[in-house]
Amino acid sequence: GQNIDQPTEMTATEGAIVQINCTYQTSGFNGLFWYQQHAGEAPTFLSYNVLDGLEEKGRFSSFLSRSKGYSYLLLKELQMKDSASYLCAVMDSNYQLIWGAGTKLIIKP
Amino acid sequence: IAGITQAPTSQILAAGRRMTLRCTQDMRHNAMYWYRQDLGLGLRLIHYSNTAGTTGKGEVPDGYSVSRANTDDFPLTLASAVPSQTSVYFCASSDSREPTDTQYFGPGTRLTVL
Numbered sequence: 076g077q078n079i080d081q082p083t084e085m086t087a088t089e090g091a092i093v094q095i096n097c098t099y100q101t102s103g104f105n106g107l108f109w110y111q112q113h114a115g116e117a118p119t120f121l122s123y124n125v126l127d128g129l130e131e132k133g134r135f136s137s138f139l140s141r142s143k144g145y146s147y148l149l150l151k152e153l154q155m156k157d158s159a160s161y162l163c164a165v166m167d168s169n170y171q172l173i174w175g176a177g178t179k180l181i182i183k184p
Numbered sequence: 185i186a187g188i189t190q191a192p193t194s195q196i197l198a199a200g201r202r203m204t205l206r207c208t209q210d211m212r213h214n215a216m217y218w219y220r221q222d223l224g225l226g227l228r229l230i231h232y233s234n235t236a237g238t239t240g241k242g243e244v245p246d247g248y249s250v251s252r253a254n255t256d257d258f259p260l261t262l263a264s265a266v267p268s269q270t271s272v273y274f275c276a277s278s279d280s281r282e283p284t285d286t287q288y289f290g291p292g293t294r295l296t297v298l
Contacts, residue, residue: 079226108287117289117290117291118289120286162226162227164226170280171229172227172287173226174226174227174228176224176225176226
């Protein structure tokens with residue numbers, strides 16, 4: 076079966092750095108996505124990785140290792156507004172997105 | 185303003201009633217999707233459409249139907265609602281001609297079936 080695993084919840088301090096991990100087992104691979112979802116709102120696109128390595132976009136970076144079935148989202152200089160759920164999703168061989176359950180990130184002052 | 189709209193924002197429905205959730209996008213995206221999101225679970229695909237006139241079943245299609253008469257609209261119908269269909273429903277769209285085929289989401293419909 077297809078599976079995406081990510082921690083249920085993480086806590087971090089304002090101004091610090093946090094890494095959210097995602098491991099996956101899917102039938103085929105056509106890219107990995109990270110989305111941010113604030114409570115009661117829609118998911119919004121953060122990043123896309125299809126090749127191994129690190130993609131940096133401002134305070135957010137995303138890393139992919141296809142051989143290990145592993146990705147992480149790195150958030151630097153955390154702000155209170157970063158409190159949200161972060162969703163990992165993999166596009167499989169049928170070009171369907173398989174979603175993880177999401178990681179709820181709590182930022183403390 | 186470009187984007188995806190969904191209606192209604194929320195709805196309380198009696199079991200056995202028929203309900204249509206509306207979704208409209210103005211980005212001229214060819215592909216559209218319906219997901220449900222339940223606490224502790226990832227987004228689950230209900231139905232999708234790769235282009236106007238075609239639809240396909242996702243992971244959890246039972247009890248739901250869709251149509252795609254044109255590019256912009258993708259309504260989701262619950263023929264006879266049951267309490268297990270209580271969920272938050274998100275519509276999304278993407279341009280599969282883009283290399284990343286990124287999906288963009290509507291604001292969601294919170295549905296409660298009693």
